[in-house]
Amino acid sequence: MDNETISIDHLITVVKKGGRVKTGVDIYNKSGVLLLEQDIMVSSATVLENIKKNGVNTLAIIPGNQGGLWDETGKPIVIETHPRAQGTSVPTLDAGPEIEIKLREITHLRKEATANYQKARGNISKVLGDIKKTGGQFDYTLVEDTVSDLLKFMTENENGFSYLTKEIFSYDNYLHNHSVNVCTIGTAIISRFNKRFSESVNEFLASGVNVDASFRYYQPEELVDISAGYFLHDIGKVLVPDNILNKKGRLTQDEFDVVRRHSYEKGLEILEKNKINNRFIRNIIMYHHSVLYDNEMNCYPDEKAPEGLPAYVKVCKLADIYDAMTSKRSYKDAFNPINVVTEIFRKYARKDNLLQFILYSFVKSIGIYPTGSVVMLENGQYAYILDSIGPLVLPFTDTEGKTLDQRQAALDLGGEGAIKVDSERSLLHPMESFEILPPYLKALSMPA
Ligand SMILES: [Fe+2]
Ligand SMILES: [Fe+2]
Structure with a gap:
């Protein structure tokens, strides 16, 4: 069975008769409020009626994620399936309108995202340039x-x-x-964090787990300050001499000390020069290299313990590590983003509840299969990710890796018996994968 969208009225009828439904995907309303968690088995019509009141008229059911529909005897209700591709056991969606809509949506959102990014890129150049020229002043x-x-x-x-x-x-x-990257990534994580907050705080309270004061919901105007903090987190680096910042070999202890001071000393100095005393911005600049768990190495300054560090500062540190590891610098190669997510997750998982929650928001917003990335399937075909849910992919090479001229049918890898991503082979870095895309996908991935 493929991912299905089913009218909520139909689901209400099934549930009223004693049936049950589980979506396998989180359901949000238009303003991003979580209405239903993916793992909840719904057996009450009131829950569904409530969702409907929020303006949601159809629900997606994702079988690949344990979603489904069951009748009053517990027997799965089979929802109409799509035709299968010839000669394979892989469930496919029609190569027609659905994919066209998806591709158009990707093009549209990419345009908007790129415009935002370019604008941010222009603005940061002015800010950093001004700081350099004036020794600290910026607009x-x-x-x-x-x-x-x-x-x-x-x-x-x-x-x-x-x-x-x-x-x-x-x-x-x-x-x-x-x-710009830390601002983009950090903002994505903290928005996700916020959305999940109200739901999970109840879970935590119910489970009797201690939730400290830094675990809280951020108001919209606070989010603006937090996002500004991410944008400015490294401004202190402008005052670090270039020969140290771009040095190819290992830094000496003295040079390292100079670099460290970009946060708690130089960064702070610039804020003071500009009379900015917003505490979100200040905390991010000062503490974005602080410890996230006891005895973590190479952190500074050491005045803050992990419990005293607000969630939004922890988010900055993760976004910072992620961007630093995935980037190419004068002295190192870039790591594959997907391996970086795994590595960060391994290092910081299970330290404490807040960090665990932040990591969850991190993995969810970065995504294991982000739209537009390229994976290799078990049969050797390369495929383009259309949607991280499933994931839904568009194969674009043959099994030898040769690019196909004709656009293929999309595959839902979450479907039962579906072909899987080849997890043995290392994934392509986004920049390399861009090179092998066929023209119609390349066009989608090009900056506007
Ligand atoms: Fe930094
Ligand atoms: Fe940084």
């Missing part, structure tokens, strides 16, 4: 202007990040791109 309205649009885009689009992979993983001027 704060440029920062506000940048983050308001970016934040809006990220809160409105769950997978906002995935439309920017091409920009995020290409590098010219490191500090400029890094500032």
Whole structure:
């Protein structure tokens, strides 16, 4: 059975008769409020009626994620299936309108995301350039202007990040791109964090787990300040001499100390010069290299313990590590983003509840299969990710890796018996995979 969208009225009828439904995907209303979690087995019609009151008239059921529909005896109700591709056991969607709509949607969102990114890129150049010229002064309205649009885009689009992979993983001027990237990634994570908050705090309370004061919901105007903090997190680096910042070999202890001071000393100095005393911005700049768990190495300054570090600062640190590891610098190669997510997850998982929750938001917003990335299937075909749910992919090479001229039918890899992603082979870096895309997919991935 493929992923299906089913009218909520139909589901209400089934449930009223004693049946049950589980979506296998989180359901949100238009403003991003979580209405139903993916793992909840619904047996009450009131729950569904409530969702309907929120303006949601159809629900997606994702069988690949344990979603389904069962009658009153517990027997699965088979929902109409799509025709199968000839000669294979792989469930497919029609290569027709659905894919066209998906591709058009990707094109549209990419345009919007790219425009936001380019604007942010222009603004950060001015901000960093001014700091360099004046020794610290910059125009704060440029920062506000940048983050308001970016934040809006990220809160409105769950997978906002995935439309920017091409920009995020290409590098010219490191500090400029890094500032915009950390702002983009951090904003995506904190929006996700916020959306899940109200639901999960109840879970935590119910389970009797201690939730400390730094685990809280952020108001919209606070999110603007947080996003501005991410944008500015490394401004102190402008005052670090270039020969140290771009040094190819290992830094000496003294040089390392100079670099460290970009956060708690130089960054702070610039804020004071500009009379910015917003505590969100200040905390992010000062503590974005602080410890996330006891005894974590190479962190500074050491005045903050992990429990005292607010969630939005922890988010900045993760976004910072992610961007630093996936970027190409003068002294190192870029790591594959998917391996980086795994590595960060391994390092920080299970330290404490707040960090666990942040990591969850991190993995959810970065995504294991972001739209626009390329994976290799078990049969050797390369495929383009159309939607991270499933995931839904469009194969574009033959099994030998030769690019196909004709557009193929999309495959839902979440379907039963569906072909899987080849997990043995290392995944392609987004920049390499862009090179092998056929023209119609390349066009989608090009900056507007
Ligand atoms: Fe930094
Ligand atoms: Fe940084």
